[in-house]
Every structure is written in C-alpha cells, then in structure tokens.
Amino acid sequence: MKQSRTKKQLALLIMGAYLSAALTPAFSADPPPTLSYSWPTNAGPLDPRGYSPNQMYAQAMVYEPLVRYTAQGTLQPWLATQWTVSPDGKTYTFTLRDGVKFSDGSPFNAAAAKANLDAVLANSKRHQWMELVSTLERVEAPDELTLVLQLKHPYYPTLMELAQVRPLRFAAPDAKPGTPVGTGPWVLTQTRRGEYDRFDRNEHYWGAQPAYGSVLVKVISDPDSRAIALQTGELDLIQGAEGEISPGTFVRLRDSGFKAAISAPLATRTVAMNTGLAPTNELAVRQAINQAVDKDTIIAKVLHGLEPRADALFASNMPYANLGLKALPYDPQHARQLLDAAGWKLSSGKTIREKDGQPLSIELVFLGPSALQKSLAEIIQGELAKVGIEVKLRAEEDGSLVQRQREGRFGMIFADTWGAPYDPHSFVSSMRYAGHADYMAQRGLPMKDAIDHKIAEVFAQTDDSKRAEGYREILTTLHDQAVYLPISHLTAISVSGKKVDNVQFGSTLFDVPFEVMRPATGKP
The missing domain is CATH 3.10.105.10 (Dipeptide-binding Protein; Domain 3)
Structure with a gap:
C-alpha cells in the first residue's frame, strides 16, 4: 500500500513538472527584441509605386522585386527563380517562386504580379523617367507561376530596372487602400506622425525570419540629436548615405568605441x-x-x-x-x-x-x-x-x-x-x-x-x-x-552600439538590410 502511494505521488510530480514546462513559455517567454533606428521623416504611406513622401528604405523593407541587385554588381533570383530572354530581346519570361505569400496571407502569383505591373502601365506618365515603363507593351500571366513581359523593342537594362526599389515591386492587389501589404520580411504596423514608424516581422515571409521581431524607426531630423540618441542608448543603429550624421561626428563616435564602418563608393x-x-x-x-x-x-x-x-x-x-x-x-x-x-x-x-x-x-x-x-x-x-x-x-x-x-x-x-x-x-x-x-x-x-x-x-x-x-x-x-x-x-556610414551584431550595408544607397542583423550574444 505504501509503495502504491509512492508511485502515485511520483506520477503526480512528473505530471506537474510536464505541465509547468508546457505552460511556462506562454507566460514568461521573452518577446523578440526590437532594433531601434532613426530617419528624418516618417516612412510615408508606402505605396510601392509612389514617390515622395514614400521613403525608399521603408519601401525596400516591405516590397520585393522579381530579381535582386547584389553588392557584387550582379542580379540574383528573388521573387522569380529563373528567366529567359527571347533571341530578339523583346520577350522576358519569368518563373515565379512557388509558395510566396503577401503579409496578409494572400498568395503572390502571376496574376498578382500582372495586376501590379498593369497599374504602373495605367499611370505611365508618372513613371516616364523609367524607360522600361514606356518600353513595356503588355504583361501576360499564362499560368499561376509564369509571368511574361512583352517589350515594344529590345531594352538592355530591363532586369536592372526590375531590381529597383520602385515602381516595379509588388503589393497585394486586394489590400485595403492605404494599407501597405507586400511580400518582404517586414510589415508596417504602427505610425505616429513626427514620432516613429514600427515595422514587425512578416510571419508569412517565404525566406528566413529576421532575428529581430521589430524595427522601431524614430523620427529624428537633426543629425546631432541622432548622435546623442545613439550615445544614450535610445538608438541601436545609425546607417545610411543621406547625411544621417556629419562625417566629423562619425569619426568621433568611431574613435570613442562605437562599432563603425564605411561602405564602398555607391x-x-x-x-x-x-x-x-x-x-x-x-x-x-x-x-x-x-x-x-x-x-x-x-x-x-x-x-x-x-x-x-x-x-x-x-x-x-x-x-x-x-x-x-x-x-x-x-x-x-x-x-x-x-x-x-x-x-x-x-x-x-x-x-x-x-x-x-x-x-x-x-x-x-x-x-x-x-x-x-x-x-x-x-x-x-x-x-x-x-x-x-x-x-x-x-x-x-x-x-x-x-x-x-x-x-x-x-x-x-x-x-x-x-x-x-x-x-x-x-x-x-x-x-x-x-x-x-x-x-x-x-x-x-x-x-x-x-x-x-x-x-x-x-x-x-x-x-x-x-x-x-x-x-x-x-x-x-x-x-x-x-x-x-x-x-x-x-559612401554609406554605419555606427552601432555593442548590442547589435552582423551589421551590413545594402547593395544600393536605398536599402538597409535589417533582416540580416541580430542581437549581440555577449553582454552590452
């Protein structure tokens, strides 16, 4: 009898330990970390086909291209996994990446891509600076994962222009007006005018999830105030080629122990x-x-x-x-x-x-x-x-x-x-x-x-x-x-505190690769 009670007690202890382990994360797990950054103005409405006041670094966070420009000066597959060009240079056929979703869960497919490109063509005067827009005759979507661009005449920079931040990136066609919904690693979740923009991870992202759960972009127009915010720990990162801080301040921060880097000429x-x-x-x-x-x-x-x-x-x-x-x-x-x-x-x-x-x-x-x-x-x-x-x-x-x-x-x-x-x-x-x-x-x-x-x-x-x-x-x-x-x-400059690791430059003047950065594992 005594032995039986001991077994029951042991079973209860094991069950209690199991329940504790199962329930504890739901109540005590740390939230994913937030990276704090800054910009002189708010991100804007983030229309993928819009210009000022849309900020390009933010458009690059939310929307993605068919092909991506690399720091080595080459193009790599992105939302398109491969492409072919006809011998006469007038037909580009893209095979789209399977399984990609917009941040609202809707599918990215050839019909969605065509809807975005047709919207550009419908407003071609606005985008006449981009030669591809006036050269593009029509867009076809013969099946779910095939997108065809028919040009009026050969145009050698076609792929390069498809890699640019705007206007040839893709938003969910059925998204509510004014709601930025892309396929990129980040989603704009909150904006306070003159204060900040908050970007959270896109949980539907087809690629690797960023290590940071959020990027908080604080609106700081004055370069000296931005430097002070970094020094006091209000910011984790200053990066860009838009005069975010003066060259003299960059040198001072670098010499005082902040992690600092300069990009190749851009x-x-x-x-x-x-x-x-x-x-x-x-x-x-x-x-x-x-x-x-x-x-x-x-x-x-x-x-x-x-x-x-x-x-x-x-x-x-x-x-x-x-x-x-x-x-x-x-x-x-x-x-x-x-x-x-x-x-x-x-x-x-x-x-x-x-x-x-x-x-x-x-x-x-x-x-x-x-x-x-x-x-x-x-x-x-x-x-x-x-x-x-x-x-x-x-x-x-x-x-x-x-x-x-x-x-x-x-x-x-x-x-x-x-x-x-x-x-x-x-x-x-x-x-x-x-x-x-x-x-x-x-x-x-x-x-x-x-x-x-x-x-x-x-x-x-x-x-x-x-x-x-x-x-x-x-x-x-x-x-x-x-x-x-x-x-x-x-050149672009980057200055960060000890809490941030793997800080890298984007391949252009207009993107900051927050998705590859991660919290430092050591003590700050």
Missing part, C-alpha cells in the same frame, strides 16, 4: 549647373567654377576623408563609365583668366565680377535639413568668392526642393547620382524628362536634342560595343560642357 556627390539660366549658361563660367573649387580640401575638411574624390559624373567602376575622363585641375588663377576672357571683370575695390552691368551672382540650392549639404554649400560659396563669383545660398525643405528642380529655378543645385542599379542607365534616361534637375541643368546646351536622341539609341542597342560608344559620346559631351561639378563618390 554613387557620385555632384552639383548640377543650369545651362538655361544666366550666368551658368556660359561654358566659361561653368569651367571656372570647376577650376575654382578645391575638392581635395572639401574631402579632407568637410568629409573627413570618408569619400574618394570624383572627377567625372560616374565612377569608373560603373558600367560604360570607365572612359578616362579627366577633371579640370584645381587652378583658381586659370579660373580668373577664363572669367576675364569671357568679359566678367572685377573692378577695383569690388569683390564681385560684373559684365554689362550684371553681377556674377549664382543661387546654390541645397536641402535645408542636411547639415552636410549646408557645409558643402558654404565651402563652395567661399571658394568661388575668391575668384569673384557671388554665391547666394538657398536652403529648401524636401518638397520645395523638388519643385525647384521641376521648374528649373536654380543656378546650381546638389544633384547626386542614384548609384547602382540606377547608374548609369536610369540616371541618364531621366536626363530627357522635365522635372529632373539634370534635364533642367542641360536644357540650355545647343546639343541637348542630340544628347536625348543618342540616349534613346543607346537603350535600344543590342550590340554592346555600339552601346558603349553611345555612352562614351553622351558622357564625354556632358563632361566637356562642364554641366556638373563632381565632388566625391558617396
């Missing part, structure tokens, strides 16, 4: 000059500006050596851009001689040159919230003053800056290239469309029509050697006409 930091507006409509003035600005000093003092000098519009490692173009050398004395010969004289006792009673005065427009652009603008202003050119600085918010670009209301304006996978083809393509700073900058060139015609020829060219020659003609002409003042090749 794009070109440049100033565009308006050839349709006096006085930058004169070649001699544009050439003088190029020779009067000491880029090496700017890179050393303002950029703290974090970016290599740029001598042409595109870096030589970009496709079709290794042309051996040489920048006009820094030579203020020769700049003065150019201006003198062009009739811009500096009278005794004056600091600003004049011609026909008009001062040599130029308005330089920059993004007001960007402390880096402000510093660069002030240095350029000081450099040009030394040769008798007055530069009036005009700070603008993002929306009004875009409006000035569209209307050509600038003498000079920061007009950075877009980086891979946009450079050079998408950036060059946009030069033909009013509304882009580059079109407005070039509109006064006597050979503008010829440049635009050559751009169209290049994109339809199936012979690679002829395509390369076309690019040489376009880029050499713009270089010789001194339309741009290239300064440096943009």
Whole structure:
C-alpha cells in the first residue's frame, strides 16, 4: 500500500513538472527584441509605386522585386527563380517562386504580379523617367507561376530596372487602400506622425525570419540629436548615405568605441549647373567654377576623408563609365583668366565680377535639413568668392526642393547620382524628362536634342560595343560642357552600439538590410 502511494505521488510530480514546462513559455517567454533606428521623416504611406513622401528604405523593407541587385554588381533570383530572354530581346519570361505569400496571407502569383505591373502601365506618365515603363507593351500571366513581359523593342537594362526599389515591386492587389501589404520580411504596423514608424516581422515571409521581431524607426531630423540618441542608448543603429550624421561626428563616435564602418563608393556627390539660366549658361563660367573649387580640401575638411574624390559624373567602376575622363585641375588663377576672357571683370575695390552691368551672382540650392549639404554649400560659396563669383545660398525643405528642380529655378543645385542599379542607365534616361534637375541643368546646351536622341539609341542597342560608344559620346559631351561639378563618390556610414551584431550595408544607397542583423550574444 505504501509503495502504491509512492508511485502515485511520483506520477503526480512528473505530471506537474510536464505541465509547468508546457505552460511556462506562454507566460514568461521573452518577446523578440526590437532594433531601434532613426530617419528624418516618417516612412510615408508606402505605396510601392509612389514617390515622395514614400521613403525608399521603408519601401525596400516591405516590397520585393522579381530579381535582386547584389553588392557584387550582379542580379540574383528573388521573387522569380529563373528567366529567359527571347533571341530578339523583346520577350522576358519569368518563373515565379512557388509558395510566396503577401503579409496578409494572400498568395503572390502571376496574376498578382500582372495586376501590379498593369497599374504602373495605367499611370505611365508618372513613371516616364523609367524607360522600361514606356518600353513595356503588355504583361501576360499564362499560368499561376509564369509571368511574361512583352517589350515594344529590345531594352538592355530591363532586369536592372526590375531590381529597383520602385515602381516595379509588388503589393497585394486586394489590400485595403492605404494599407501597405507586400511580400518582404517586414510589415508596417504602427505610425505616429513626427514620432516613429514600427515595422514587425512578416510571419508569412517565404525566406528566413529576421532575428529581430521589430524595427522601431524614430523620427529624428537633426543629425546631432541622432548622435546623442545613439550615445544614450535610445538608438541601436545609425546607417545610411543621406547625411544621417556629419562625417566629423562619425569619426568621433568611431574613435570613442562605437562599432563603425564605411561602405564602398555607391554613387557620385555632384552639383548640377543650369545651362538655361544666366550666368551658368556660359561654358566659361561653368569651367571656372570647376577650376575654382578645391575638392581635395572639401574631402579632407568637410568629409573627413570618408569619400574618394570624383572627377567625372560616374565612377569608373560603373558600367560604360570607365572612359578616362579627366577633371579640370584645381587652378583658381586659370579660373580668373577664363572669367576675364569671357568679359566678367572685377573692378577695383569690388569683390564681385560684373559684365554689362550684371553681377556674377549664382543661387546654390541645397536641402535645408542636411547639415552636410549646408557645409558643402558654404565651402563652395567661399571658394568661388575668391575668384569673384557671388554665391547666394538657398536652403529648401524636401518638397520645395523638388519643385525647384521641376521648374528649373536654380543656378546650381546638389544633384547626386542614384548609384547602382540606377547608374548609369536610369540616371541618364531621366536626363530627357522635365522635372529632373539634370534635364533642367542641360536644357540650355545647343546639343541637348542630340544628347536625348543618342540616349534613346543607346537603350535600344543590342550590340554592346555600339552601346558603349553611345555612352562614351553622351558622357564625354556632358563632361566637356562642364554641366556638373563632381565632388566625391558617396559612401554609406554605419555606427552601432555593442548590442547589435552582423551589421551590413545594402547593395544600393536605398536599402538597409535589417533582416540580416541580430542581437549581440555577449553582454552590452
């Protein structure tokens, strides 16, 4: 009898231990960790086909492409597992990844992909900067996992443009209006205007689940405040190529023990000059500006050596851009001689040159919230003053800056290239469309029509050697006409605390790969 009671007691103990083990996680399991990041503004409505105020880093978190651009400059299968191109270059056939779902659980298939691309075609004027949109004749979905793009004519950058952040990514066709539903690893779950955006893991994601359960993106517009937030532990990560913190602050944080890294060059930091507006409509003035600005000093003092000098519009490692173009050398004395010969004289006792009673005065427009652009603008202003050119600085918010670009209301304006996978083809393509700073900058060139015609020829060219020659003609002409003042090749920076591991850069300027980052396993 005693032995029987002992067995019952033992059974109860075992059952109790089992129940305790089964129930404990439901009540005491730690929630998945949150990564805190920041951005100057809210993410926006996150329409996959929308532009400003939609923020590209956030669109890249939520929406995915058929093919993805890699840091090695290649394309890899993504929502499409394979593709073929017809011999005439006009038909692209994609096999879609099986089993992919949108974050609301609905299936991603050829019909959903076609609905998204048809929506782009239905509003093609909005997306005319992207040549593929005007080249795409129709989209077909012959079966659930096959998507066919029929082009009007061959267009060599087709796959590159499909890899871009917008507008050719995919949202659930039946999602409620204003609800961002994509196939990406993150879902926008909460927004507080002027405070933060919260992204949670997409539990339906077809790929590996991120180690973080959420990314909390705090709205911090001031770079110094962002740095303080990192130092106090309010932020885990600062990363990007948009001037999130100043180069000097980056160096200070790096030297004080924060984990810090610099990406490979991603794009070109440049100033565009308006050839349709006096006085930058004169070649001699544009050439003088190029020779009067000491880029090496700017890179050393303002950029703290974090970016290599740029001598042409595109870096030589970009496709079709290794042309051996040489920048006009820094030579203020020769700049003065150019201006003198062009009739811009500096009278005794004056600091600003004049011609026909008009001062040599130029308005330089920059993004007001960007402390880096402000510093660069002030240095350029000081450099040009030394040769008798007055530069009036005009700070603008993002929306009004875009409006000035569209209307050509600038003498000079920061007009950075877009980086891979946009450079050079998408950036060059946009030069033909009013509304882009580059079109407005070039509109006064006597050979503008010829440049635009050559751009169209290049994109339809199936012979690679002829395509390369076309690019040489376009880029050499713009270089010789001194339309741009290239300064440096943009890099992204990353600074993080000890709580974050596996911090990596995205393959473009516009994505931050939160999904590969993970909490550090050691003590902070």
